[in-house]
Amino acid sequence: MNIEGVKAIYINEMRRTRKTLLQSVVSPVLSTMLYFVVFGSAIGSRIESVGGVEYGLFIVPGLMMLSLLTQSISNASFGIFFPKFTGTIYEVMSAPLSFFEIILGYVGAAATKSLIIGTIILITAAFFVDLRIAHPVWMVTFLLVTCIAFSLFGFIIGLWADNFEKLQLIPLIVITPLVFLGGSFYSIDMLPEFWQKVTLLNPVVYLISGFRWSFFDVADVSVGLSVTMITGFLLLCVGIVWWMFRTGYKLRS
Amino acid sequence: MTSETPAIISIRGLTKTYANGFRALKGIDLDVREGEILALLGPNGAGKTTLISTICGLVQPTAGSVTVAGFDIGRDFRKTRELIGLVPQELAIAPFDVVENTVRLSRGLFGLSRNDHYIADLLGRLSLGDKMTNIMQQLSGGMKRRVLIAKALAHEPRILFLDEPTAGVDVELRKDMWDIVEQLRQDGVTIILTTHYIEEAEEIADRVGVIANGELLVIDDKTTLMSRFGKKQLSIELRSPCSSLPESLAEFDVELSSDQSRVIYSYDTRAERTGITALLQALNEAGLQLKDLSTVQSSLEDIFVDLVASNRETGEGVA
Numbered sequence: 001m002n003i004e005g006v007k008a009i010y011i012n013e014m015r016r017t018r019k020t021l022l023q024s025v026v027s028p029v030l031s032t033m034l035y036f037v038v039f040g041s042a043i044g045s046r047i048e049s050v051g052g053v054e055y056g057l058f059i060v061p062g063l064m065m066l067s068l069l070t071q072s073i074s075n076a077s078f079g080i081f082f083p084k085f086t087g088t089i090y091e092v093m094s095a096p097l098s099f100f101e102i103i104l105g106y107v108g109a110a111a112t113k114s115l116i117i118g119t120i121i122l123i124t125a126a127f128f129v130d131l132r133i134a135h136p137v138w139m140v141t142f143l144l145v146t147c148i149a150f151s152l153f154g155f156i157i158g159l160w161a162d163n164f165e166k167l168q169l170i171p172l173i174v175i176t177p178l179v180f181l182g183g184s185f186y187s188i189d190m191l192p193e194f195w196q197k198v199t200l201l202n203p204v205v206y207l208i209s210g211f212r213w214s215f216f217d218v219a220d221v222s223v224g225l226s227v228t229m230i231t232g233f234l235l236l237c238v239g240i241v242w243w244m245f246r247t248g249y250k251l252r253s
Numbered sequence: 254m255t256s257e258t259p260a261i262i263s264i265r266g267l268t269k270t271y272a273n274g275f276r277a278l279k280g281i282d283l284d285v286r287e288g289e290i291l292a293l294l295g296p297n298g299a300g301k302t303t304l305i306s307t308i309c310g311l312v313q314p315t316a317g318s319v320t321v322a323g324f325d326i327g328r329d330f331r332k333t334r335e336l337i338g339l340v341p342q343e344l345a346i347a348p349f350d351v352v353e354n355t356v357r358l359s360r361g362l363f364g365l366s367r368n369d370h371y372i373a374d375l376l377g378r379l380s381l382g383d384k385m386t387n388i389m390q391q392l393s394g395g396m397k398r399r400v401l402i403a404k405a406l407a408h409e410p411r412i413l414f415l416d417e418p419t420a421g422v423d424v425e426l427r428k429d430m431w432d433i434v435e436q437l438r439q440d441g442v443t444i445i446l447t448t449h450y451i452e453e454a455e456e457i458a459d460r461v462g463v464i465a466n467g468e469l470l471v472i473d474d475k476t477t478l479m480s481r482f483g484k485k486q487l488s489i490e491l492r493s494p495c496s497s498l499p500e501s502l503a504e505f506d507v508e509l510s511s512d513q514s515r516v517i518y519s520y521d522t523r524a525e526r527t528g529i530t531a532l533l534q535a536l537n538e539a540g541l542q543l544k545d546l547s548t549v550q551s552s553l554e555d556i557f558v559d560l561v562a563s564n565r566e567t568g569e570g571v572a
């Protein structure tokens with residue numbers, strides 16, 4: 001195992017994060033605050049509590065997920081896309097590193113950054129609402145697994161994309177709608193029956209539901225199902241990455 | 254350097270067919286000796302970069318085997334890659350990275366622990382001591398290339414690949430580059446470089462290989478190569494100019510210089526008989542008086558051009 005190599009990738013990626021710390025932390029914090037002001041206070045004051053949870057509080061897990069998903073994907077995809085774009089990837093590919101080690105470095109760094117952002121959002125939220133976390137261990141587990149799974153997913157997108165448009169495409173047309181329609185701002189039983197069924201096809205619903213359960217002990221779908229779904233997604237990503245590296249996908253001709 | 258020097262890289266029957274079906278390497282056999290400087294010459298698209306990239310792990314071979322210090326580049330990729338440093342043909346840089354950080358990254362990637370002293374020293378030797386804290390974008394093209402060399406040397410490799418190190422580099426920097434290569438050789442590093450500049454190969458290499466169309470046409474010691482393939486020209490200065498060559502010289506490969514003061518005879522040094530004696534006699538019989546004689550050996554460039562041209566002819570003949 002080339003520990004120094006993994007460390008080198010990780011440190012280099014984190015250095016890039018630190019250089020862009022302001023925009024990478026300020027923007028999610030700012031948008032979270034805006035959501036709180038608009039949905040939590042302005043609109044939320046007119047909405048009754050959802051499942052016994054005050055609306056401002058109810059949207060916290062969804063807001064965190066919104067940021068975690070988009071941040072994980074954009075960090076990880078950019079992290080691998082950029083060296084591919086500049087050509088500096090040659091060095092990583094000619095280094096004594098296994099694919100697992102390369103992923104560990106890149107995805108580890110992207111997941112770390114998401115974790116930091118998630119924590120900051122949580123702290124920001126604590127200023128607006130009276131936070132309570134019913135199952136802290138589960139909360140942290142969901143947080144970790146989500147960061148890792150979606151960083152892996154971002155890594156896949158970064159490997160697949162061969163131009164900047166493609167890099168933006170998936171997050172923009174797939175992830176954002178899925179997250180918004182995934183129950184970030186509402187409970188799915190607030191929807192008409194037909195749309196409730198359609199919504200169940202959205203994997204993000206399970207993620208947000210499970211995460212919200214770890215906070216408030218209330219869920220749209222069973223927790224077991226949430227755990228199964230997110231684990232399944234993680235394994236799917238692992239499988240795809242494994243296949244990509246086995247075949248040298250767009251990295252080795 | 255004797256031929257008994259052990260091979261540090263052994264290539265056997267290496268072929269590469271790219272995904273689009275293009276055959277870039279057609280069965281390369283090559284031994285690189287430890288401590289030597291090997292120059293690979295060849296026209297654009299010959300397969301030089303493909304060959305280097307395969308040894309470094311960037312291109313997957315289709316068939317054949319490559320061992321580095323006795324280790325297989327596939328099975329024992331960690332062991333082989335640790336020994337190799339690569340300076341790619343393209344100037345691939347991360348524009349916003351600080352010079353010392355990017356060199357530090359290289360060292361780490363190859364599994365070595367941080368050593369700022371070594372890196373500062375390395376950058377100093379490459380005349381980049383005052384650029385350590387600059388970002389890559391702020392460097393000139395020649396400086397960027399030297400940073401890439403520093404990156405390739407960051408993990409103290411035993412083998413260095415330089416893929417066209419002096420492409421687009423001015424004369425002075427080219428001399429610098431040659432000094433760097435010479436310095437590395439003295440440190441015992443084996444160097445394989447590709448170039449289009451024949452004088453470069455002539456100047457710094459111990460051995461020269463010529464690649465064209467994915468085949469290694471020839472590889473030999475520079476001096477052997479030049480005498481083996483070398484044509485010599487004998488220039489015979491006449492006492493008084495002559496308007497046309499006498500009929501009796503028609504059987505020789507001779508020309509009259511444009512000022513009509515010299516007869517130029519081309520001959521092959523490999524030939525059993527050079528024919529010089531016979532020519533001189535014929536000149537004498539024709540009544541031409543000689544003033545002076547001199548010979549000129551053809552350069553590696555001529556050899557190279559000849560080789561590639563004849564390969565092109567035979568290659569097309571087969572197709």
Ligand SMILES: Nc1ncnc2c1ncn2[C@@H]1O[C@H](COP(=O)(O)OP(=O)(O)OP(=O)(O)O)[C@@H](O)[C@H]1O
Binds near residue numbers: 302304342
């Ligand atoms: N990824 C690829 N897919 C298909 N063909 C390729 C690929 N890379 C290189 N080739 C082809 O293989 C041949 C050899 O290319 P290579 O880059 O090895 O040449 P080279 O000798 O380094 O040339 P140059 O002196 O121009 O650098 C060329 O015909 C090139 O078009």
Ligand SMILES: [Mg+2]
Binds near residue numbers: 301302303342416
């Ligand atoms: Mg090349």
